[in-house]
Amino acid sequence: MGMGxxxxxxxxxxEQTPTETQSSPDDQPDEYHxxxxxEEVESTATLLEELKEIKEG
Known part of the structure; x- marks a missing residue:
């Protein structure tokens, strides 16, 4: 089917409300347990400095 x-x-x-819309199990996200x-390896200040350097490019 083409656009339009x-x-x-x-x-x-x-036109249906969300409770009327049928869904299939494939529509549901997988559940992970x-x-x-x-692991915090760098301080926030260090990360912000790296971001600044990246933006300045």
């Missing part, structure tokens, strides 16, 4: 073509099903879907850790 009328699609009745898409129009009807957009676990932990995320960050």
């Amino acid at each position: 073509n009328y699609d009745q099903s898409e129009y009807e879907r957009r 676990g932990t995320v850790t960050f």
